[in-house]
Amino acid sequence: MSSLKVIEEKKIKPKVSKLDLQWRELRRDPFWQRVPAWKDIDEETFLNYKWQEKNAVTNPKKLIKAVQDIASDEFIKDVEAGFGSAPMAVRISPYLLGLIDWSDPYADPIRRQFLPVASQLEPDHPLLTLDSLHEQADAPVEGLTHRYPDKVLFLALDTCPVYCRFCTRSYAVGLDTDTVEKVQLKANQDRWAQALKYIREREEVEDVVISGGDMYRLKASQVREIGHALLDIPHIRRFRFATKGLAIQPMKILTDTDWTDAITEIVERGRKMHKDVVIHTHFNTPKEITGISQDAMNLLFERGITVRNQAVLQAGVNDTPELMGDLIKKLSYINVQPYYVYMHDLVRGTEDLRTTVRTSIDLEKKLRGTTAGFNIPLFIVDTMGGGGKRDIHSFEHYNQKTGISVYKAPAVKPGFFYYVDPIRTLSPSAQEDWKSPEKQKQMIRDALNDASKYHGRPQIKYF
Numbered sequence: 327m328s329s330l331k332v333i334e335e336k337k338i339k340p341k342v343s344k345l346d347l348q349w350r351e352l353r354r355d356p357f358w359q360r361v362p363a364w365k366d367i368d369e370e371t372f373l374n375y376k377w378q379e380k381n382a383v384t385n386p387k388k389l390i391k392a393v394q395d396i397a398s399d400e401f402i403k404d405v406e407a408g409f410g411s412a413p414m415a416v417r418i419s420p421y422l423l424g425l426i427d428w429s430d431p432y433a434d435p436i437r438r439q440f441l442p443v444a445s446q447l448e449p450d451h452p453l454l455t456l457d458s459l460h461e462q463a464d465a466p467v468e469g470l471t472h473r474y475p476d477k478v479l480f481l482a483l484d485t486c487p488v489y490c491r492f493c494t495r496s497y498a499v500g501l502d503t504d505t506v507e508k509v510q511l512k513a514n515q516d517r518w519a520q521a522l523k524y525i526r527e528r529e530e531v532e533d534v535v536i537s538g539g540d541m542y543r544l545k546a547s548q549v550r551e552i553g554h555a556l557l558d559i560p561h562i563r564r565f566r567f568a569t570k571g572l573a574i575q576p577m578k579i580l581t582d583t584d585w586t587d588a589i590t591e592i593v594e595r596g597r598k599m600h601k602d603v604v605i606h607t608h609f610n611t612p613k614e615i616t617g618i619s620q621d622a623m624n625l626l627f628e629r630g631i632t633v634r635n636q637a638v639l640q641a642g643v644n645d646t647p648e649l650m651g652d653l654i655k656k657l658s659y660i661n662v663q664p665y666y667v668y669m670h671d672l673v674r675g676t677e678d679l680r681t682t683v684r685t686s687i688d689l690e691k692k693l694r695g696t697t698a699g700f701n702i703p704l705f706i707v708d709t710m711g712g713g714g715k716r717d718i719h720s721f722e723h724y725n726q727k728t729g730i731s732v733y734k735a736p737a738v739k740p741g742f743f744y745y746v747d748p749i750r751t752l753s754p755s756a757q758e759d760w761k762s763p764e765k766q767k768q769m770i771r772d773a774l775n776d777a778s779k780y781h782g783r784p785q786i787k788y789f
């Protein structure tokens with residue numbers, strides 16, 4: 327073979343044009359000034375975490391006042407009606423509100439996550455229950471879920487810097503709304519003492535997820551209190567502070583220095599004790615990543631703090647290879663490791679955001695290989711009924727006609743656990759079947775029956 331031939335066959339990759347790399351220039355414009363009320367707010371003020379807190383939009387009236395001159399009347403009426411029927415408290419940060427494209431709020435992925443519109447609401451899936459993951463059933467102490475052998479979930483408080491439409495913990499998070507009365511999980515020293523006592527007595531527990539609500543709303547002194555108490559327990563080897571904060575109010579990392587120093591103090595003490603303390607955050611769309619997120623991440627990275635991301639797969643937010651690919655590349659670029667992409671849980675009033683198991687499988691197929699393997703998230707489903715998290719591909723049965731998938735979780739609990747695709751994605755005849763309680767039972771019985779016959783290869787049933 328001549329050397330010329332070898333060169334021809336090498337198929338050298340063409341150079342990527344500068345235009346295709348422009349996504350690396352994260353936005354640094356004063357985007358918030360498009361909201362009329364904030365047109366004179368300078369960057370320094372906008373970056374101040376106290377200003378962000380004070381100007382959080384906490385009820386539909388304030389929201390309408392803030393955007394009435396840039397959103398259409400039709401949209402505003404739609405949001406009012408949406409909030410009227412949604413089982414959630416309202417809280418949205420100026421950062422998010424400023425990032426929404428008010429010329430087309432219907433399609434905007436941030437709007438879709440935080441502001442319900444009545445015209446897009448779909449009936450809930452008939453199998454929905456308020457605590458679909460059975461977090462309360464697996465809670466030995468109020469606000470502490472012990473489902474997996476060596477790790478626990480500690481819900482330290484029940485408030486958040488924003489309220490997401492799709493919150494899995496809508497059974498506890500936020501104030502009572504017109505349609506739901508919530509379980510109370512206040513930031514309360516007695517409750518924390520009980521949780522810590524349980525963890526201390528359970529030597530098998532090595533790993534704690536500190537969540538809520540959202541620990542972004544813990545005071546610096548409370549971060550220190552919980553952090554040091556956990557580090558002091560000999561068998562605790564690792565824990566994560568779980569917060570959506572970086573995605574929805576990144577400036578706090580830059581300007582609430584006492585808070586950021588408290589996290590750093592715990593991470594550094596942990597490192598000296600050979601214990602791993604990290605942050606898990608929750609970006610869902612590339613639109614949430616700006617120059618401010620980058621500055622916040624740079625600060626945390628310089629301090630050696632690992633940050634991982636857990637996204638939720640949502641229709642119209644991140645359910646295409648382009649959107650999810652962009653999210654993964656941008657997160658990796660600012661040193662956030664994409665860890666999980668969850669199937670959307672069954673949560674009241676959010677059926678329009680859910681997608682199918684098939685969508686998740688297809689995304690994984692298209693995205694693996696696009697960048698470092700450790701930055702490709704695991705696509706998972708937190709199964710209904712408390713089976714816990716499963717690799718989306720590991721079903722025993724998946725019937726795309728009924729939308730039912732069935733999983734086993736041998737390390738967690740015996741038996742079968744399932745997930746259901748949204749009704750709107752099914753054929754008209756299957757949609758009819760889901761209206762009949764008898765047929766529902768039959769479909770589930772058939773799925774479980776099929777799953778129990780599984781030996782070696784998953785059964786996929788297509789239309």
Ligand SMILES: *Cc1c(COP(=O)(O)O)cnc(C)c1O
Binds near residue numbers: 471473535
């Ligand atoms: C998700 C979760 C954890 C942590 O699980 P990882 O797979 O390690 O991220 C722990 N406890 C509960 C109850 C959870 O839901």
Ligand code: SF4
Binds near residue numbers: 485487489493494570
């Ligand atoms: S920040 Fe987290 S806990 Fe709070 S409402 Fe959103 S998803 Fe729920």
